[in-house]
Every structure is written in structure tokens, then in C-alpha cells.
Amino acid sequence: MDPIQHTLSENRALTAFRELFEGSDWKIRLPEGADSTEDVVLVDGDGHRYHAVLKSFNEGRPDRVTALFAQALLEARGRAKKAHLHPAVLIWVTSASRSLIERLIDFHREYGDREPFAVLSMDGTEYVELPGLRLSQRPDHSAGSHRGGHSAPPRLVFTDSFQWMIKLLLASDIKRKDLINAESVRYSTATELARAAGVSTMTATRLINALKAEGFLDSSHFLKLVRRRQLAERWKAEYRKPPLALSTKFVSPAPPEQQLHKLLKKHTGVIGLFHAAEALGYGHVKGGTPAIWIPSVKEAESWRPLRVAKEGERPDLILQQSSFPQSVQKGAVARDGLLVTDVIQTWLDVSAHPARGAELASELEHGILANVIGDKA
Known part of the structure; x- marks a missing residue:
């Protein structure tokens, strides 16, 4: 892979995982003195620390990504042992098919030792197996997501980017147009909302799925917020802690x-x-x-x-x-x-x-x- 293109992929991968953990108990950090974003440190809500190896790919061929996953697993074990941390693996690809995810799951079950791992892709696919954070979704499915037996329902967490997107969804109903710096338009897809908000499609998809799961979104014609009084009370509760x-x-x-x-x-x-x-x-x-x-x-x-x-x-x-x-x-x-x-x-x-x-x-x-x-x- 071209070095410049590889660097761009690493940056996109790191950004995608930062957005994944936004609003959760998990945090991602670069270790001190790191010269590559392939080595990151994950910290859960209880303070448990993991040395994760992050691999990024511009294609999603199952055989190549599986080989990369195996390499990342070995590297994570070795580096985590030296740092007295737990190992973990993070994979980012531009597009992830169902067969790729299933192949990685099967490989991990056979050769892994229950190390946490996660797979994200630019097309919105998520498969996350981290303690307390388990997700499996593909936004191109008819219901907007696929949830396996060990998947957790999406939670509506009022993160910074989520709040900005909710404002964008409400802006068209504000009668005076000089009261918010947002266009008075309706959004039909996660891609449209993401582009207006300046976030990734994956982040917008996560918000849409969470709003749908909790009954706050009707997307039959466009992305329309419903049960707004209940949503407003939830939103206001985020501001009770003094700044x-x-x-x-x-x-x-x-x-x-x-x-x-x-x-x-x-x-x-x-x-x-x-x-x-x-x-x-x-x-x-x-x-x-x-x-x-x-x-x-x-x-x-x-x-x-x-x-x-x-x-x-x-x-x-x-x-x-x-x-x-x-x-x-x-x-x-x-x-x-x-x-x-x-x-x-x-x-x-x-x-x-x-x-x-x-x-x-x-x-x-x-x-x-x-x-x-x-x-x-």
C-alpha cells in the first residue's frame, strides 16, 4: 500500500473508533511515544487497560483481512505482555461483507483466547466484542441493523455530535430562521445528515438506530423526530450537572x-x-x-x-x-x-x-x- 494512502487509512480508522467509543465507558488513547496509530490503548469504565493493535485495509477480501487479523492478534499479545496490559484487536476496512465478519468470528473462536476485538467499516458495519460493549449491525438491512443473540440494543446517549445532529433534525421546525446556524431542510438518509453535521456516516447511522430503537424517530418519508416531549426531558437531564x-x-x-x-x-x-x-x-x-x-x-x-x-x-x-x-x-x-x-x-x-x-x-x-x-x- 502507498505510504501516504496507508497514513490516511490509519487516520480514518482511528477517527472511526474514537466515534464508536464516544458516549460509552470506553476510551481510546495513543500510548506515550507512539510513532504509529497501529498501537493504541483502550481503557474501559472500570479502568482496565488493553494494548490494542489497529489494522486498516482499503479492501475487504476475507482471506487477506483474516490474515491481517491473525497478525494483529499475535502482535497485540506480545506488546500487551511487555506493557502488562490485556491484548485486543481493532480492524477497520472500507467495506465489510457478512462473510468477512463471520470468517473473523470463526477464526477468533478457534484460535483466539477471548481477546476483545472490533471490526468497523466505512459502510457502517459494526461488529464489536468488548466487555460491556457488544454490537453487531449492518445499516443496509431492512430494519436498519442486524442484531445477533449477544448484541446489545443501541442506546441513545446525548454525546456532543449526537446533540448537534438532533438540532439539525429539529431546525426545519423553528419558525424564525435566525435562531440557529442550521439549514431548514429535511434529511432522508444517514449520509445526508452526516454531511450536514460534518460527522461520519457511521456516527449518523448510530444516532438514527438509537432514536429508532427508543421510539423517537419516524423515517417513513424523512427522518422525523417524534415523542419530542419525552425526548426533550431526556435531553434536559444531561444539563443538570453544573459546568x-x-x-x-x-x-x-x-x-x-x-x-x-x-x-x-x-x-x-x-x-x-x-x-x-x-x-x-x-x-x-x-x-x-x-x-x-x-x-x-x-x-x-x-x-x-x-x-x-x-x-x-x-x-x-x-x-x-x-x-x-x-x-x-x-x-x-x-x-x-x-x-x-x-x-x-x-x-x-x-x-x-x-x-x-x-x-x-x-x-x-x-x-x-x-x-x-x-x-x-
Whole structure:
């Protein structure tokens, strides 16, 4: 294989497995000093660590991939033993047939020693045999997925990318088109949704399967969310945990609003909560300290225009680190030269705020979002 093409395949493979584990108890990391993405470390929710060998293929011939799988199994055993970890194997191919998956399963049963392994492909095929994470699906089947006897049903987990895609599915029902940075279109396939969201087709397929499994999606004509009130309550529950936050003061005595514009031209930040609602034209909660969603509170501690507010001192800004930066940033809309959270994100954020947040969330649910996430949807 051409070296450049091999590197591209490795990158796509690593990205695919990162997306697979997103929202689960499993994490994938590159070991320190690794010069190749073929060697990765898997960590489960209990802290058990696995040295996995990741092999990628641009074709799915069963004989060649099986030979590659055997090689990966031997390499994983040897490297895991040196590192005092458990071995595992990860395989990525552009296209995986049913015969390929069955051949790898048979080979593993005969020659493996119950090592965890997973196979992913660009066409959406998944076969995952990891402790606590077992999946078997092919999105081209009539029901959208194939589930064997030891397969787990897909779970709807509100990951960052999943939330952004759900926003895209709801955007066409928002009557005002300047309230979210998304096209007002209907999506018919996972590929269309993935392209609009900037994610892989596999990630979009996983969301669609999870929504279908829990009765939140009707795909008879296009991808339409149903039972939205129940979905909304599940979604809001993700925001009950307070974010990491930092109370700050401006160093300069210049007007705070003027300094805020200058600050957000230099640093990435999105105005949220009540100030976002006011900028969008909704909500009656005025004043208060602006809340800004930023990528990292730790990095913000060194921002020169700001200092940490002292105990008992009224802050000029509350900097908050978003747990879902992709969804916040991609949906944000411009107001007076600054970015503010979209109307759906604003609703989610205020819903968990202890100071009149529930009141504003209810106002949005029964007003502009009534046809989006409310009972009228």
C-alpha cells in the first residue's frame, strides 16, 4: 500500500473508533511515544487497560483481512505482555461483507483466547466484542441493523455530535430562521445528515438506530423526530450537572460591554443563558452577569484582560467550560458582532439554572419551541 494512502487509512480508522467509543465507558488513547496509530490503548469504565493493535485495509477480501487479523492478534499479545496490559484487536476496512465478519468470528473462536476485538467499516458495519460493549449491525438491512443473540440494543446517549445532529433534525421546525446556524431542510438518509453535521456516516447511522430503537424517530418519508416531549426531558437531564466555571473581573475600568466585544474578538467564546435569550429576543430576565461558554477554563485563567474575582466580589463575567463544545459552537448565531447560543442550546442551558431558569425554559417550550420540542410538535 502507498505510504501516504496507508497514513490516511490509519487516520480514518482511528477517527472511526474514537466515534464508536464516544458516549460509552470506553476510551481510546495513543500510548506515550507512539510513532504509529497501529498501537493504541483502550481503557474501559472500570479502568482496565488493553494494548490494542489497529489494522486498516482499503479492501475487504476475507482471506487477506483474516490474515491481517491473525497478525494483529499475535502482535497485540506480545506488546500487551511487555506493557502488562490485556491484548485486543481493532480492524477497520472500507467495506465489510457478512462473510468477512463471520470468517473473523470463526477464526477468533478457534484460535483466539477471548481477546476483545472490533471490526468497523466505512459502510457502517459494526461488529464489536468488548466487555460491556457488544454490537453487531449492518445499516443496509431492512430494519436498519442486524442484531445477533449477544448484541446489545443501541442506546441513545446525548454525546456532543449526537446533540448537534438532533438540532439539525429539529431546525426545519423553528419558525424564525435566525435562531440557529442550521439549514431548514429535511434529511432522508444517514449520509445526508452526516454531511450536514460534518460527522461520519457511521456516527449518523448510530444516532438514527438509537432514536429508532427508543421510539423517537419516524423515517417513513424523512427522518422525523417524534415523542419530542419525552425526548426533550431526556435531553434536559444531561444539563443538570453544573459546568466548570470561573468568576472573573475585567482589569481595565473601561465599560464591560466594550471590553467583552474586544475579548471575544481575540478568544473563542459564545454568550449563553439569559443574555443569549435576550439577544435572541426572548425571555424577561434582564441584567445579571453574562455567562460565556469557552473551550477551556484553565486556559482562560491566563487571559490578560481578566483576573479571577475575589470571594464576595461581583464578577463581570462567568466563564463556563462547555461539556458539548461542538454543539454549542456550530449552532451559535451572530448578534451585534458576537456569537450567542442558538435557541435550542439556550433552552437547554437555562433549564438547569437555579435562578428562574425553569421559568424561562417553560416560556421557550410553550412559545417559539412549541412546534419543535413541545407538545404541539
